[in-house]
Amino acid sequence: MGKVNFQDKFSKFDEHWTPKVIAEMNDYQFKLVKVQGEFVWHNHSDTDEVFIVIEGCLKIEFAEETIVLNAGEMYVVPKGIQHKPYADEECKVMLVEPKGVVNTGEADSDLTASNDVWI
Amino acid sequence: MGKVNFQDKFSKFDEHWTPKVIAEMNDYQFKLVKVQGEFVWHNHSDTDEVFIVIEGCLKIEFAEETIVLNAGEMYVVPKGIQHKPYADEECKVMLVEPKGVVNTGEADSDLTASNDVWI
Numbered sequence: 001m002g003k004v005n006f007q008d009k010f011s012k013f014d015e016h017w018t019p020k021v022i023a024e025m026n027d028y029q030f031k032l033v034k035v036q037g038e039f040v041w042h043n044h045s046d047t048d049e050v051f052i053v054i055e056g057c058l059k060i061e062f063a064e065e066t067i068v069l070n071a072g073e074m075y076v077v078p079k080g081i082q083h084k085p086y087a088d089e090e091c092k093v094m095l096v097e098p099k100g101v102v103n104t105g106e107a108d109s110d111l112t113a114s115n116d117v118w119i
Numbered sequence: 120m121g122k123v124n125f126q127d128k129f130s131k132f133d134e135h136w137t138p139k140v141i142a143e144m145n146d147y148q149f150k151l152v153k154v155q156g157e158f159v160w161h162n163h164s165d166t167d168e169v170f171i172v173i174e175g176c177l178k179i180e181f182a183e184e185t186i187v188l189n190a191g192e193m194y195v196v197p198k199g200i201q202h203k204p205y206a207d208e209e210c211k212v213m214l215v216e217p218k219g220v221v222n223t224g225e226a227d228s229d230l231t232a233s234n235d236v237w238i
Contacts, residue, residue: 003192048145072124076144
């Protein structure tokens with residue numbers, strides 16, 4: 001695999017809430033996603049999940065608080081914790097998580113995306 | 120753990136080639152490192168290693184080629200592959216790798232750093 005340029009990869013798709021795999025490290029994947037509006041409440045019962053904001057502003061709502069992430073900031077959502085990402089304007093995000101993780105976790109949703117689409 | 124701001128963390132240290140842990144996801148760690156000059160040839164026999172350039176320009180020399188990474192670019196060094204990172208000017212990098220990985224891999228070097236220092 002060659003090097004990956006984030007903005008080059010982001011230029012290849014427009015849809016929201018559909019993570020695209022850009023790299024694998026051991027059994028983990030790095031994914032890029034564009035988000036805007038509200039996602040669904042969900043959790044991942046068997047893994048932590050990393051959010052890194054590349055551009056824009058991402059909010060992650062938890063039961064007791066809301067985390068606000070700007071470009072150059074990251075957050076680790078612990079496994080099993082209910083959370084709902086949302087963004088007032090389009091935001092570009094990198095996710096890091098084990099291969100096979102579904103974006104909506106254990107929630108049943110129209111926003112569930114294929115989980116191994118490379119770009 | 121709260122959110123992590125990369126530039127805030129980088130402002131807390133000056134030394135080169137000494138990765139600092141900023142976050143854990145399952146049994147993986149995210150580390151920030153400032154690099155300048157030449158590192159040593161080394162490999163990690165049991166894990167891939169991710170380099171993400173936050174600021175500046177990082178070069179990674181391999182037996183047959185040299186990869187040049189600028190800010191907003193990443194590269195996955197496959198396990199077991201000999202490589203030597205270097206940077207003409209100071210460069211800020213994020214590493215992602217399993218907890219416990221030593222920076223110089225199996226090479227014996229004065230550049231070997233403690234591998235679980237948080238910042």
